[in-house]
Amino acid sequence: MKKLSWFNKIVFVFNIVITVLTFVAYILPFLAPKLFPLLSVLTLILPLFLILNGLFFLYWLLQLKRQLVLSGLVLLLGITFINKFYKFSSSVTDEEEKDFTVMSYNVRLFNIFEWIPKPAIGDTILSFINEQNPDILCIQEYSQNAKVDLRVYKYKAIYMEGKNIKTGQAIFSKFPIFNQGDFKIPQAGNNIIYADIKKGKDTIRVYNIHLQSIKISPDVNEIQEHVDVIDQNKSQQLFTRIRDAFKKQEQQTEVLVNHKKECTYPVIICGDMNNSAFSYVYRNIKSDLNDCFEEAGTGFGQTYKFKYYPARIDYIFASKSMKVKSFRSFTEFNYSDHYPIMTRLSFKE
Structure with missing residues (x-):
């Protein structure tokens, strides 16, 4: 953190905030909404958090900064969520009379x-x-x-x-x-x-x-x-x-x-x-x-x-x-x- 420029320090702070919110959104599907009803709103915008973490990852990767580990870990943990948001290919099979x-x-x-x-x-x-x-x-x-x-x-x-x-x-x-x-x-x-x-x-x-x-x-x-x-x-x-x-x-x-x-x-x-x-x-x-x-x-x-x-x-x-x-x-x-x-x-x- 000390070796970062003032601008990168600001970026990293935002990166940490988004990471924390993403982790919270990962956990919320396992918690009843009545416990944290307003926090449950985070699940509605989880894809946005994933996209932002992807952008942070690329930002640090282009600079070869170790800060990329933070968003990289979040994306790795959330890989199962990505398939719920976007499917890269479909598996269509032939139609049959029994369908x-x-x-x-x-x-x-x-x-x-x-x-x-x-x-x-x-x-x-x-x-x-x-x-x-x-x-x-x-x-x-x-x-x-x-x-x-x-x-x-x-x-x-x-x-x-x-x-x-x-x-x-x-x-x-x-x-x-x-x-x-x-x-x-x-x-x-x-x-x-x-x-x-x-x-x-x-x-x-x-x-x-x-x-x-x-x-x-x-x-x-x-x-x-x-x-x-x-x-x-x-x-x-x-x-x-x-x-x-x-x-x-x-x-x-x-x-x-x-x-x-x-x-x-x-x-x-x-x-x-x-x-x-x-x-x-x-x-x-x-x-x-x-x-x-x-x-x-x-x-x-x-x-x-x-x-x-x-x-x-x-x-x-x-x-x-x-x-x-x-x-x-x-x-x-x-x-x-x-x-x-x-x-x-x-x-x-």
């Missing part, structure tokens, strides 16, 4: 409140679904008021709430649904539903989840406006909202995990988790399942429109008794604040 496809899509009420200034969004989404033709379709923020006709699906499980504009979640299936249900945390928003589906000789339980929203704007410019305005009340409201959202997500996760433990069938979990792949919620819901993006996806796997940051908060998980043959995030389809995701699965022989 089946699963799509998850937060449709944002089919745009009935015209958040997107385009006509007939519901019909456009319907055409997209018909074109992709998934065998099982899980929809979050479903609305019957939009009158989107999904009659191609003979079997369905729909659970709605509300008075004037009813919203909820739906599971549509080309295979018979013989059992279904929902469970909701009274103090938490959104819901979790499930359906037991018979596919030939196999039975699958499909969960469609929509966890509590953190309600952070997808527009970075709007966030910056909040930062620029020194308003203690607004800041306190933001912190309170984030803290409460993480606690409610933890409650919903606990209910889901306990319900899943009682299930004897292979499981598929789809939906909008409203949290990152580096979170406590993700770690506990994924548990012993495969993350279909990690198994067969490519690139960032972005599922949510957040300016300048490829956020992945929508997931499809599948039991290890199923082979993940392909995965795709349709980032070119801009008709909700989320992107649809779809995977192709088959049961292992």
Whole structure:
């Protein structure tokens, strides 16, 4: 440290701060959010910490300074996290008749409140679904008021709430649904539903989840406006909202995990988790399942429109008794604040 220039000393101090925050973010997935709810926000920006550590590593490497060890060690320890953020290659295999496809899509009420200034969004989404033709379709923020006709699906499980504009979640299936249900945390928003589906000789339980929203704007410019305005009340409201959202997500996760433990069938979990792949919620819901993006996806796997940051908060998980043959995030389809995701699965022989 003594041999460093004054500028490099400042850089190294920032390097240490980022390193400490990165280590904290590594640990947080193993700690319940109710213990450190505000610190849990660090898991949302862990990829940024990894990128900054990479830049620090290169900075010291070009100068042949031993300070590179600090960020190098952090990156080495976090190598398993990198695969959750970016996949360098996909493992797509040939399609077979026994395969089946699963799509998850937060449709944002089919745009009935015209958040997107385009006509007939519901019909456009319907055409997209018909074109992709998934065998099982899980929809979050479903609305019957939009009158989107999904009659191609003979079997369905729909659970709605509300008075004037009813919203909820739906599971549509080309295979018979013989059992279904929902469970909701009274103090938490959104819901979790499930359906037991018979596919030939196999039975699958499909969960469609929509966890509590953190309600952070997808527009970075709007966030910056909040930062620029020194308003203690607004800041306190933001912190309170984030803290409460993480606690409610933890409650919903606990209910889901306990319900899943009682299930004897292979499981598929789809939906909008409203949290990152580096979170406590993700770690506990994924548990012993495969993350279909990690198994067969490519690139960032972005599922949510957040300016300048490829956020992945929508997931499809599948039991290890199923082979993940392909995965795709349709980032070119801009008709909700989320992107649809779809995977192709088959049961292992």
